[in-house]
Amino acid sequence: MAELALDVLDLRCSYGAFEAVRGVSFQVASGELFALLGTNGAGKTTTIEVLEGLQSAAAGRVRVLGRDPRRDRRALRRHTGVMLQDGGLTGQLTVRESVQVWRGLTHRPRTTDEVLDLVGLSPRSGVAVEQLSGGERRRLELALAVLGRPQLLFLDEPTTGMDPASRRTTWDVIRRLRSDGTTVLLTTHYLDEAEALADRVAIMHAGRIATIGTPDDVVTVLPARISFLEPTGLRPPELPHATVAIDEGRVGYQSSDVQVDLAYLLDWARDHGVTLRGLTARSASLEDVLLDIAANHTAADKAHQ
Numbered sequence: 225m226a227e228l229a230l231d232v233l234d235l236r237c238s239y240g241a242f243e244a245v246r247g248v249s250f251q252v253a254s255g256e257l258f259a260l261l262g263t264n265g266a267g268k269t270t271t272i273e274v275l276e277g278l279q280s281a282a283a284g285r286v287r288v289l290g291r292d293p294r295r296d297r298r299a300l301r302r303h304t305g306v307m308l309q310d311g312g313l314t315g316q317l318t319v320r321e322s323v324q325v326w327r328g329l330t331h332r333p334r335t336t337d338e339v340l341d342l343v344g345l346s347p348r349s350g351v352a353v354e355q356l357s358g359g360e361r362r363r364l365e366l367a368l369a370v371l372g373r374p375q376l377l378f379l380d381e382p383t384t385g386m387d388p389a390s391r392r393t394t395w396d397v398i399r400r401l402r403s404d405g406t407t408v409l410l411t412t413h414y415l416d417e418a419e420a421l422a423d424r425v426a427i428m429h430a431g432r433i434a435t436i437g438t439p440d441d442v443v444t445v446l447p448a449r450i451s452f453l454e455p456t457g458l459r460p461p462e463l464p465h466a467t468v469a470i471d472e473g474r475v476g477y478q479s480s481d482v483q484v485d486l487a488y489l490l491d492w493a494r495d496h497g498v499t500l501r502g503l504t505a506r507s508a509s510l511e512d513v514l515l516d517i518a519a520n521h522t523a524a525d526k527a528h529q
């Protein structure tokens with residue numbers, strides 16, 4: 225792996241007697257966009273707070289840009305940008321004034337025009353923060369996080385409250401930052417966001433990393449899905465590599481060889497003169513993987529409590 229921006233080895237964190245992070249290890253290369261995903265209470269925020277130097281680890285070794293995030297917090301602050309879930313903006317200031325205030329606190333900041341242009345807020349520069357939409361507010365928080373051209377950017381739920389168009393604009397900004405060489409650690413509950421943006425993802429559950437890899441690799445552990453509306457008066461066929469279930473008028477197959485099964489299904493439909501209405505065939509998604517992890521780990525988690 226290229227130079228490491230993040231290096232986490234066997235991290236453990238506790239709140240009193242409760243161990244919230246139970247031996248987490250991962251590495252993020254410089255310039256990589258890495259998404260930390262998981263179920264509620266999985267330990268993502270705790271892990272990120274350790275990386276940001278806000279919390280101490282109970283055990284393990286953590287390096288951020290080669291430094292100890294707790295001991296070297298001040299030095300690291302120059303090289304990292306943090307977009308928090310509630311960025312502490314002042315409602316009466318305009319967008320431009322907010323950026324100007326933060327510029328005064330930032331080492332070698334971008335110009336106000338550059339950063340507003342980057343996040344698409346130039347047309348809103350004279351508007352008071354309290355009059356911004358939720359999505360515009362998140363984009364202003366993103367502008368403040370990248371004001372100091374950070375090497376490493378922490379993005380915590382960056383598109384919460386945004387409509388689809390605003391999300392796409394924000395994705396483009398994040399992609400641009402990444403292509404300029406910024407390392408990004410993203411957390412999000414929108415799994416399509418991780419699919420669209422991340423080079424690699426880790427899915428945490430109950431204090432551990434359940435799976436890690438590229439989005440494509442992570443989803444291959446589960447079968448692909450084929451589905452269509454149930455044809456009237458005809459039993460759907462058995463497919464060579466799939467199991468089938470019918471739910472509320474929709475036929476759903478889970479297939480370990482989607483190409484062979486789909487060809488078989490289309491032959492069957494032609495031979496029987498059936499139109500497969502609403503036909504879809506797709507790989508498993510990150511959401512399928514997360515749901516599977518949550519369902520299958522439940523018994524083991526209970527044993528730990």
Ligand SMILES: Nc1ncnc2c1ncn2[C@@H]1O[C@H](COP(=O)(O)OP(=O)(O)OP(=O)(O)O)[C@@H](O)[C@H]1O
Pocket residue numbers: 239242244262263264265266267268269270271
């Ligand atoms: N200050 C605290 N005191 C006690 N327990 C805590 C504290 N903060 C977090 N926890 C517990 O630690 C576990 C991990 O919490 P954490 O916030 O890191 O999870 P998360 O993955 O970020 O969850 P979410 O997606 O719901 O925000 C949870 O069971 C949570 O209840």
